[in-house]
Amino acid sequence: xxxxxxxxxxxxxxxxxxxxxxxxxxxxxxxxxxxxxxxxxxxxxxxxxxxxxxxxxxxxxxxxxxxxxxxxxxxxxxxxxxxxxxxxxxxxxxxxxxxxxxxxxxxxxxxxxxxx
Amino acid sequence: xxxxxxxxxxxxxxxxxxxxxxxxxxxxxxxxxxxxxxxxxxxxxxxxxxxxxxxxxxxxxxxxxxxxxxxxxxxxxxxxxxxxxxxxxxxxxxxxxxxxxxxxxxxxxxxxxx
Numbered sequence: 643x644x645x646x647x648x649x650x651x652x653x654x655x656x657x658x659x660x661x662x663x664x665x666x667x668x669x670x671x672x673x674x675x676x677x678x679x680x681x682x683x684x685x686x687x688x689x690x691x692x693x694x695x696x697x698x699x700x701x702x703x704x705x706x707x708x709x710x711x712x713x714x715x716x717x718x719x720x721x722x723x724x725x726x727x728x729x730x731x732x733x734x735x736x737x738x739x740x741x742x743x744x745x746x747x748x749x750x751x752x753x754x755x756x757x758x
Numbered sequence: 759x760x761x762x763x764x765x766x767x768x769x770x771x772x773x774x775x776x777x778x779x780x781x782x783x784x785x786x787x788x789x790x791x792x793x794x795x796x797x798x799x800x801x802x803x804x805x806x807x808x809x810x811x812x813x814x815x816x817x818x819x820x821x822x823x824x825x826x827x828x829x830x831x832x833x834x835x836x837x838x839x840x841x842x843x844x845x846x847x848x849x850x851x852x853x854x855x856x857x858x859x860x861x862x863x864x865x866x867x868x869x870x871x872x
Contacts, residue, residue: 674858685849685862686803733801739858747860749803 645669646738648750655726655757663721663753665736671716672738676747677709680733689734692719726757760785762852762863770869771840778825779835779866781850787811789855792826792833797865798846806848809833811855837868845870 645668655661665675673694678686690711691699698711708730710722719738723730735752761784771777783792794806809817809826816824821841825834837844850863 676858676860685864686860688859688861691859735801735803737803737860747805747858752801754801 646672646736646748646750648736648753650753651751652754653756655755657727657757658725660722660724661726661755663723663734663736663755665719665721665738665750667717667738667740667748670738670740672719672740673716674739675713675719676737676739677711677719677721678735678737680735680752682733686735689721694719723755726755728757731755731757760787760852760854760861762850762861764848764850764863764866766866767864768867768869770871771837772871773840773842775840776836776838777840777868779837779848779850779868781833781835781863783831783833783850783852783863785831785852785854787854791853791855792824793851793853793860794822794824794833794835795849795851795862796844796846797849798843803849807835840870842870842872844868 647666649664675692677689679689680686689704692711692713694713700706713719733754736750737747763782790811792809796804796806807817807819807822821838823836847865849865851860
């Protein structure tokens with residue numbers, strides 16, 4: 643079945659540095675991918691919609707200059723957290739729409755980001 | 759704007775028993791989808807069940823079934839014959855028709871006891 647691969651699963655970075663998270667669709671083409679953020683014991687909040695070949699659409703309150711999204715191919719979207727701060731520590735999850743009837747969205751395994 | 763509310767932060771059930779998780783939502787849309795997702799300790803989001811709003815028949819998937827009340831905007835999940843592996847966070851989610859954006863509720867943590 644369709645699989646969404648997210649890498650890395652865990653990352654620790656120092657405050658002020660940038661970190662890149664990759665989301666790949668392994669056996670299907672994804673023109674649209676979604677990035678969610680989940681704080682501990684909280685729900686998933688949509689951050690942005692990543693569109694292949696065009697600019698991402700950010701949800702209200704999400705800083706586009708801080709969370710850079712690039713969707714350069716039909717199988718890869720990247721989220722770069724720039725100038726990370728401790729408050730950016732969170733669990734980031736991507737998802738991709740396959741268009742199939744079985745499930746509209748498939749989720750990656752998530753990336754736990756810790757900024758020290 | 760659409761909102762999804764899960765009023766039960768935590769629930770517990772004994773193995774083999776039945777438990778019902780509540781979900782209500784608010785929308786002015788007529789065409790939409792509703793979902794229940796499970797998030798075990800691994801954090802992987804797993805689709806449990808989905809319901810199309812235009813279908814009156816309640817969706818079922820093995821031990822999982824929903825009670826969809828469109829007029830009341832209610833979408834509860836019933837888990838029958840609960841198993842230890844059902845222990846997880848359960849999220850109710852809403853998706854407007856012709857979009858792919860999921861709006862999640864705050865989740866219910868379910869603990870299944872032996």
